[in-house]
Amino acid sequence: MTLTPAVLIAWTDLRRVARDRHNVFWIFVAPLIFVSFFGIMLEPGPPTVTKVSIVNEDSAGQVAAQLASMVSGDRVSAGVVAKAPQQGLFVVVPAGTARAIASNTAVTLVLHAGPEATDAERRVQFRLQKALMELTLGGTPATSGAEPALRLVEASLDTRPVGVTRGFQRAVPSYLVMFVFLNLLVSGARLAEERASGKFRRLVLSPIGFTQIVLGKLLALFVVGWVQMGYLLAVGVVVFRISWGGNAPLLFAFLSLFALAVAALGVLLSTVFDDPDKCANLGVWTTIVMAPLGGLWWPLEIVGPTLRKVAYVVPTGWAMEGVNALLAFGASARDLAPFAGAMAGLFVVSFVLATRRLRRQLVA
């Protein structure tokens, strides 16, 4: 079996793709806009200091002063005031607090906050809670002349500190996976358009094998995915200065397999409806379902255990988990084998089903 007709069909399709500004926008411009926007959003901004007033109503002022000193630091600034301010965070140290602490009686401090909970408010609440514990326990190891008995030490399990949870290091891989997925599924709708207009049927009447035609269409989609992938990999390094881990060939091979599987899925989706618009919207809908389920829009750690498992049964999750394993753990080909196997399975099933359906729709 010669590949030439398939390559020619793919080449013709690719030239049509390149001529359409809409395609160029979705392959090159839209991902850049998304990555820039979400990269900036996910980047930890400059630390903003939250001010909190400690309103002292206790006759002994030392508790309020100690609280202010303990709570201050690391993005929190606390000061003692005599009267509750009109706005902003403030905590009241009620009368009798010092006496209660001295006699080991429980103390309740009330933090007055705005109408909606904020991260800054939670930080202040946690600091106040910790300071209250310290005051209740009294004395410090330093003042008692003793060395701290316990120390908290941080270490690494041979992982790579590339920061896959924030900034561009998270945004670029996530949106690479999402846009390759979206583009290949929506581009698949072009086949539905060719079916609707009769172009596909004319191609079938030519002396080219049916499988060759489908392979050509698949190849065109795969190359589109490859171009977009290569573009975003390069943009990640050159523009956003992110790391792609230490095994570029493995990453590229893994993402190529993903693109191939999704290209086959795109061909399959193009056979679902006769209306090309419906096929395109089915592609959008599938992406919008798969992207969050695969952990592309928000980190999987904030969803429940069930949804976390779902990431292991959707293609976006296979790709994202594999890329993360490569970036953060320097995963080997063997580590990626389960995801790669799933993608290969998706490719085979999609391609076989798509070929059968197209044959039935066009030849029968």
Added chain:
Amino acid sequence: MSSVLTIAAHHLRRLARRPGLVLLLIAVPATLAGIEYAAFGRSAATGKLPPVKVLILDEDGSFASRAVAQLFSNPTVDDLFATASATDRDTARRAFQRNDAAALVVVPRGFQQAILDGRPADVVLYKNPLQSIGPEITKGVLETGVMLGNRLYVQAIEPLQQVRALDRAGRQPTGAEVGEIARGMFEAGRRLNSLSALQESRVTVQRPGAAAETRMGAQNPADFFARFFPGLIIFGLLFLSQTLAQGLLRDRMNGLERRLSMTPVSRLAVASGHAAYLTTALLATLAVLMAIGWGLFGIPLRNPLALVAIGLGFALFVTGLQLAIGAFASSDRAAGFTGTAIMLILMLAGGTFVPAEQLPPWFQVVPTLVPNGAAQEAFIEVLARRHGLAEIGRLLAVTWGWAILLLAVYVYRKRHAA
């Protein structure tokens, strides 16, 4: 007027005869809302994240090392954590790679002896690089535990120092020394017993017009979704409007408008008919999406008058936008390209994907100046913050202002086009 209604009704009937595409487009925001509800519904209701999974590797197996593990199971934090034992670091690393644990806490061999010897005793924390929140919560609890441990250690430091001095001297204690050590330990125990206040002392949060709340972030899940759902509605309507407007554009390219121009109907009437059709279809879709929000996600539809004012303003804006794009475009592909680019920028600037309060401070004013952002904010003000027409006046003015401007551009273009 009747020709305007006839044209609008004609297009609406065509849409009703083939509703598949509209249903598919309605399914997009509805499905996304379902996923968000599944992902965050429980967190919103309880005000807590899913339990943070912490692996514990106790290499010391002592009384003191077991106390470290108990930090994560004490009643004040036990619902925050799910702990599991790790057999070794390799198993923990594999769990990290599967994203199956947030952190590993190792209590090394010799931990208790180090405390008794007066040497620093380390608790080692390994964070999963795939997570950011869970490891930090774990670290916060460990830091507090270390602080508490050190403070408690201070309570018993005198008798411990005496025991160590005897140990170093390598001799048996005298009766007086035994008595003194026993008294020191008794005093330490008494002080520790009186620290029950520690468990009961707390910091509560008081909000304007609400009762003090101890838990962090707890709220009604319907209120939580009232903040997210408007963004999905905006998203769905923008995409639907593009598909509907492209249908009109294809009619134009197929010569339908030219045929209409041969009839005694003015261009203004044709343009108005198209606008009436799009606005009606969008309002109907908005009503369906609102009903889904109310029926499935329990979002209370407060202040119907304000909701209608926002919905109508937004539907008119989207109508004006899509028709104006179509009026200037040479083909449906060109209109699709321009429309997609504009909608994408509007959605990013308007906070459709990221709530306005999560945006950087310097950017937070932008969503209130773009029509879709203003409409989304207005929906949130009414649905989640229980505000009325008076409070959302400025936001309404932004959406309606853009709507009038774009409709004017469209009508002008249609009246003067060749």
